[in-house]
Amino acid sequence: MASFLARRLGAMLLTMLCLTLVVFYLVNLEPNLRKVAISQTEMHATDQELESWLVKNGYRRPFLVRYAAWLGIWPKQPNVDPATGVATPRFSFCDEPKTPRFSGVLQGDLGCSTKFKVKVADKLGPALEATAILMFWVLAVMVPVALAIGVISGMREASRTDRVLSVISIATTSTPEYVSGVVLTIIFAAWLGWLNGSAASATEGHVTFYNFALPVATIAIYGMGYVARMTRASMIEVMNAQYIRTARLKGLGFSAIVLKHALRNALIAPFTVIMLLFPWLLTGVVIVEVMFRYQGFGQALVDAAGNNDIDLLLACSIVSVTLVLLTQLISDIGYAWLNPRIRVH
Secondary structure (H helix, E strand, O other): OHHHHHHHHHHHHHHHHHHHHHHHHHHOOHHHHHHHHHHHOOOOOOHHHHHHHHHHOOOOOOHHHHHHHHHOOOOEOOEEOOOOOOEEOOOHHHOOOOOOEOOOHHHOOOOEEOOOOEEHHHHHHHHHHHHHHHHHHHHHHHHHHHHHHHHHHHHOOOOHHHHHHHHHHHHHHOOOHHHHHHHHHHHHHHHOOOOOOHHHHHHOOOOOHHHHHHHHHHHHHHHHHHHHHHHHHHHHHHHOOHHHHHHHHOOOOHHHHHHHHHHHHHOHHHHHHHHHHHHHHHHHHHHHHHHHOOOOHHHHHHHHHHOOOHHHHHHHHHHHHHHHHHHHHHHHHHHHHHOOOOOOO
């Protein structure tokens, strides 16, 4: 297990390095740099003034040097006024160092947000916390309901209950978040009248029924059907296995067979699916948070992309890559724990 974890962690670090290098290159393309320069100077600045700003703030240094400085393995140089020789930070609102030093991602310095005029960590931390709360309740709603639907459907294969639950599962999975979100809004706003100004309060940044309960329901409904279908297929396969037939011949009750013998083996495939849903949940969060104006990671990512906020975009990419790689690692370990026949080495 130790060697397996060491190899996987090494592969994860190499993957993160490669992906962040690609993202760093893309967000530092010339059009993006010019937009950043325009946003930080007067809109009617000349090309010479824009170029002077980019040179002054280090955006014209060699690409690999800037990438190494962003990582924190190369000293980050302050801006030096050529007329006075005085060192000044790139962005005064971030209180950046005025002397060369190692200050990058590896040291916990994610840079400055040119959109929100704060350090990236100060913006990204609360956004991730808000999204984590949202995702916790999504999983708390989605996983138990999906597993219950899948287990009941699998135990009653080809029955009317199975057909009804299968239709519901397929319908929820085939409905995108932006469609189910609109449908839920219409139901609770136009038909039931439950919102009562919640949408207006959400615009002001308050957590309301509109921008919390509805996002939770929207994301949970979409993922619920897929997990339920996988659980049903796994449950059917397990219930037809030879050791289940043997347990029945020994006279064990139906509940004992399901709980003690079938359920654990039936949860192997759904567990893997649930863990692999985390990257999808991150994508769904972006759509749903923007739709319901929930101030979380998805909203921060959209704001960063729409305003060419380079450092915030790079920080969001680190979070996304880390989440994907960690969930894959946890999925492999959990799969081996649920199925003793699987060995990781």
